[in-house]
Amino acid sequence: VNDHLRYLSSFGIKNGAALVVENQTGKVRAYVGSQDFYSVRTQGQVDGVMAPRSTGSILKPFLYALCMDEGELLPQSILKDIPTHFGAFSPSNELSGYNGLVTVHEALVRSLNVPAVRVLNRYGLYRFYLFLRNAGITTLFRHADDYGLPLIIGGAEANLFELAAAYRGLARLGEFEPITIIERENYQIQKGPERLISRGACYMTLQILNDLKRPGAEYYWEQYNNQWPIAWKTGTSFGQRDAWAIGVTPEWTVAIWIGNFTGEGNANLKSGEMAGSLMLDIFNSLPKNPSLAWFQRPEDDLKKIEICSETGYLAGPDCLKTSFVDAPASQPTLPICPYHIGIYVDDTGEFQVCSRCWEPGHYKRESILVYTPDVMQFLRENGKIIPHVPPHNPYCLELTGTNPLQVIYPSQNARLWIPRDYSGALEHLVLRAAHRDSSQRLYWYIDGVYFGTTVENHVLPVELPKGAHSLAIVDSTGNRVQTDFNIDLKE
Ligand SMILES: [Zn+2]
Ligand SMILES: [Zn+2]
Known part of the structure; x- marks a missing residue:
């Protein structure tokens, strides 16, 4: 010394x-x-x-x-x-x-x-x-x-x-x-x-x-x-x-x-x-x-799980390359890779299509990598390559209607008071959304952070700190909704 x-x-x-x-x-x-x-x-x-x-x-x-x-x-x-x-x-x-x-x-x-x-x-x-x-x-x-x-x-x-x-x-x-x-x-x-x-x-x-x-x-x-x-x-x-x-x-x-x-x-x-x-x-x-010389591998406290090779989260149905890696044996399920999603495109791959606009026999399913809006913006501003997401077929009837994806709760600019339960603990805030197509998976992001995926019943209980928040939800065909809201906590 x-x-x-x-x-x-x-x-x-x-x-x-x-x-x-x-x-x-x-x-x-x-x-x-x-x-x-x-x-x-x-x-x-x-x-x-x-x-x-x-x-x-x-x-x-x-x-x-x-x-x-x-x-x-x-x-x-x-x-x-x-x-x-x-x-x-x-x-x-x-x-x-x-x-x-x-x-x-x-x-x-x-x-x-x-x-x-x-x-x-x-x-x-x-x-x-x-x-x-x-x-x-x-x-x-x-x-x-x-x-x-x-x-x-x-x-x-x-x-x-x-x-x-x-x-x-x-x-x-x-x-x-x-x-x-x-x-x-x-x-x-x-x-x-x-x-x-x-x-x-x-x-x-x-x-x-x-x-x-x-x-x-x-x-x-x-x-x-x-x-x-x-x-x-x-x-x-x-x-x-x-x-x-x-x-x-x-x-x-x-x-x-x-x-x-x-x-x-x-x-x-x-x-x-x-x-x-x-x-x-x-x-x-x-x-x-x-x-x-080195720590002994605790074999009985490790398990192998299949992850998305590109993002390191649990392999989902749309991940392109997967690999098996170590995880703690007692680890609860890792979030499914939120970045690879399945879309339908026309024969040329130029446009996304849906059941309302595809030509029978002339569409295919593709997996694409989609980052959250905040990451996309950062990559764009820093001159990095952004994965290309094909736009939806401009002649689609679906586009003339409303967004198939909707936030039910909270509403835009809502001020929410989170109550406490009988023990004095803050109750969860339960976010709700709906999608016209019941087979769609929804991906939830709060303040730019991935929070979870829902199927069929689109309900997500969360605990959030006091202050301004934004909720963004995307479906696997690229539809997106966003709601900004404010939370106050009951003292
Ligand atoms: Zn993946
Ligand atoms: Zn369409």
Whole structure:
């Protein structure tokens, strides 16, 4: 630690802390709270292991693992990385701008902010907040709503000690418990480990984190003996005040924080290079058991499911290419791929046709890729190729009538009061739509986020936060309706 910090001090970065935990026992084997306890100049008596600091991106892996368990996504699933507004909060990616669509794997390896915030919004801020507390993060002094969605990109503070314990939980394939610095043979912790994430989802998340290679850290990776893989994550807090790197193997958790105890930011602070290189150095010097080089695949906690190869959601009838991939065994059904839909086109493929306008024997069914309007707009504005959707036959009688698809509830510009039930919990809002053709599947999007598919009975119960929302529904022939409405919650 001292060697690294002597080097970093030339960049104006004065402090660092490191923690090494033996995963099997949960015992801390090395604890460096500052580089020099007796140094007044660098505030050596501040304990960098216990000081709560902004978490940057270090919490993201837990969110994605939880969402895999919920059946919301898999590493292959595509997420939106486009300009997004949550009230006054509009997350952005520090380095890369927006990418349009990215897989979960890429979003985590590149630590993209927008997909993480969108995923947290869907998973539920309060649920994730509760997870963090259950996983032993005790420094969340404020209420979940005070942190808001920035919670996932550094809006909250945690200390190195508790973050190391949480990462050890990931390395223990989902069993979380406090780590201990007390060296006693029969030391009793208050309660046993608690399972918060499935073994399958932890294993899949660790596999992603093994692919993390940050620009600037390549040199250190070459120095590092690669036969010992590490699952690791870095994080840099807002204003470059804190750099984190936490890595796990089956045997060890190594956690690093680098920054200034005074809290001042430093433009030179780079988590991959600075905290990451120190982490790798420590891993290099730790004893290793060759039979525990990597995590054992929890076969009985994984299943194979068929997904759409292009979008990473459950293969639907109109997906063109599918593949079988791992999913947590207990995972509820993943959403069906909402992007591939079946349409009828005429012989030339130029126009869509329907039962009211096709010539018998002169039409065919085709699968096409359709993105949501917000993604289409982003791709168009950024000069990207947009999948072509053939327009409906202009001579069709159907077009002269009304849209076959209608929103029944809520009506345009409605102001809705959501009542509470007898227990005080907010009741669900039940959205309703109708389609003239009873065989049509409807795809529901709320505020640009895919919410679900309905068949026959087009009813969708949802829980939405207070504020303005827009509901868009499309059918599989490309008809679309939209309704904007406002929600107030009964106090
Ligand atoms: Zn598909
Ligand atoms: Zn038609």
